[in-house]
Amino acid sequence: MPTHPAPPRPLPAPRPRIGLLGIMQPLYDTMLPGITDHQAAYARQVADALSDTADWTVAPPVRGREEAERAVCEFENADLDGVLVVMLTYGPSLRVTGALTSTRLPLALANTQPDPSVTPAWDMADMTYNQGIHGAQDTANALVRADRPFEVISGDWQSREFAGRVDRWARAARAATGLRRLRVGVFGYPMNGMGDARVDETALLRSLGPEVEVIAPGTLHRTTLDLDEKDVTDLMAWEDATFDVDPRLSHGEREDHARMQLGIERLLAERGCHAYSTHFDAIGEDGRFARLPMAAASTLMAQGYGFAGEGDVLAATVVRAGHILIGDAHFTEMYAMDFPSDSILMSHMGEGNWRVAREDEPPQLIKRTLDIGGLDDPPTIVFRYRTGPATLASLVALGGERFRLVVSEGEVIDAPPLPSLEMPYGQFRPDTGVHACTEAWLRAGGTHHMAMTTGHRADDWQALCALTGIEYVRV
Incomplete structure (x- = not known):
């Protein structure tokens, strides 16, 4: 039992606990050796930039159905509050549709990319690193067809506006998870x-x-x-x-x-x-x-x-x-x-x-x-x-x-x-x-x-x- 010389708060609202699911595919490995590690570092940078909004668990880059299902299962077993999906490159939706439509965790789709602007210095590597938007479109289409609710958060991942929207969604995810419990x-x-x-x-x-x-x-x-x-x-x-x-x-x-x-x-x-x-x-x-x-x-x-x-x-x-x-x-x-x-x-x-x-x-x-x-x-x-x-x-x-x-x-x-x-x-x-x-x-x-x-x-x-x-x- 608590004692009461000081006001107790037995039910603090904890920080949201969010899993970051980075999606890509092995198609580009031969063209760009090391791309998986490169984009995994980008996923960690996104989580670090959003560290004020939530406690983040970053899964290894998902490149196939089994990896997606394993990562989402680990998020659920860790009692996280939600999943933020980040396209690390284009990733075909059917490889993640099963995991994302069956999870009980609230979802948000981050419509973002590593670099905020297209410049004349870009080469094919830059094009590949930053092509997440059509992977987001493919995945969003699968979620809509499955009648699966999700949020979409667009913008530069380093901006205050993007962090503010992630913060609102993460708190809502925490509240939705709290209601279920x-x-x-x-x-x-x-x-x-x-x-x-x-x-x-x-x-x-x-x-x-x-x-x-x-x-x-x-x-x-x-x-x-x-x-x-x-x-x-x-x-x-x-x-x-x-x-x-x-x-x-x-x-x-x-x-x-x-x-x-x-x-x-x-x-x-x-x-x-x-x-x-x-x-x-x-x-x-x-x-x-x-x-x-x-x-x-x-x-x-x-x-x-x-x-x-x-x-x-x-x-x-x-x-x-x-x-x-x-x-x-x-x-x-x-x-x-x-x-x-x-x-x-x-x-x-x-x-x-x-x-x-x-x-x-x-x-x-x-x-x-x-x-x-x-x-x-x-x-x-x-x-x-x-x-x-x-x-x-x-x-x-x-x-x-x-x-x-x-x-x-x-x-x-x-x-x-x-x-x-x-x-x-x-x-x-x-x-x-x-x-x-x-x-x-x-x-x-x-x-x-x-x-x-x-x-x-x-x-x-x-x-x-x-x-x-x-x-x-x-x-």
């Missing part, structure tokens, strides 16, 4: 009557990968009773050092909250869950809990867990995807529209990732009155969202194995405080305006639970959709 823990059951959070769990597993793990509230209760006292006191000490703690909170209230947070964290670790959801009725009706785990959700989100309220697996999934793809994702919903400021008040019942709080206002851990759930007052972490660019993303189940991501870019504005609102909150102004954004959101079936990330990140979400087959809709 994701387990979402649901404590109890989802909220009755809430339709937009419901999903066919088998379709979700087949299409995107997340698996739902139902955890009985009684298991959580027993876990809270089996904690090391030092872990409980360490967590409370860390909260004292991190938040502005409400003096009205009693030691008993804080200890009970700390036990719930540590109990949830232990169960998620034991079950291999990197996202979770709780529902207030499932906790309240159990009869063994004194309060809802509000502050727990905020700090666990800050540690990198996906979270959503009311048993919403879809929203918990998209929050976890946001953590992997971008970092510091946040669970929220549209509460009310403010037409004079052309913004939307964003909040939820009391859960929010405090890492997106305003830097000039430290988050508060307060004694908060809450009637929902019929339990005692839950300690709650309260803050206002950091101002600046932000992006909303909602994962929509369309039926069967069809999923849609509804995305809106905008900014969190510097709106006046709302002193009576004892929840994390902020006001989001969509780039398209409240009228156009909300109308398009509704027409697209966007859900009322969503992830928020800082920055303009629509392109990142679009890249993830392209790799996973999720329909992308920007509003």
Whole structure:
């Protein structure tokens, strides 16, 4: 179990781990002795130039079907996140079609070449070294005919623009791979009557990968009773050092909250869950809990867990995807529209990732009155969202194995405080305006639970959709 004098981050978003597959053929060996070694060095140079974007595994140059299948198999066995295909010369597509169409790893085709320009000094060797584009065309054609999703990244491999596009694709590949491995823990059951959070769990597993793990509230209760006292006191000490703690909170209230947070964290670790959801009725009706785990959700989100309220697996999934793809994702919903400021008040019942709080206002851990759930007052972490660019993303189940991501870019504005609102909150102004954004959101079936990330990140979400087959809709 982790200790808590310092904020733990058990689920850091690791650097993408990408395999570079260089393709050529033995046709040119007699004409240009040593060409394989020459182009292998070029492949390593490409990986070195992109070292800021990912950790690279460079396969030996692939010149035939068996070599291609062996290299891709080794990438899969190494649990890499994706494969960047680089044409070292022209390589016939049928020698790599089997490996590239059968792999589960996300693919990108680098449309590049060793030299950025054609010069009068070029000879036949230079022509051969730089003829990758028609190999890329051959291979892309094979992937299109096989209906295999892939990204294409064109440009000078030494340019900043090329590295930026590889970075976006590599992060999307890491997120897509993370979704395939994701387990979402649901404590109890989802909220009755809430339709937009419901999903066919088998379709979700087949299409995107997340698996739902139902955890009985009684298991959580027993876990809270089996904690090391030092872990409980360490967590409370860390909260004292991190938040502005409400003096009205009693030691008993804080200890009970700390036990719930540590109990949830232990169960998620034991079950291999990197996202979770709780529902207030499932906790309240159990009869063994004194309060809802509000502050727990905020700090666990800050540690990198996906979270959503009311048993919403879809929203918990998209929050976890946001953590992997971008970092510091946040669970929220549209509460009310403010037409004079052309913004939307964003909040939820009391859960929010405090890492997106305003830097000039430290988050508060307060004694908060809450009637929902019929339990005692839950300690709650309260803050206002950091101002600046932000992006909303909602994962929509369309039926069967069809999923849609509804995305809106905008900014969190510097709106006046709302002193009576004892929840994390902020006001989001969509780039398209409240009228156009909300109308398009509704027409697209966007859900009322969503992830928020800082920055303009629509392109990142679009890249993830392209790799996973999720329909992308920007509003």
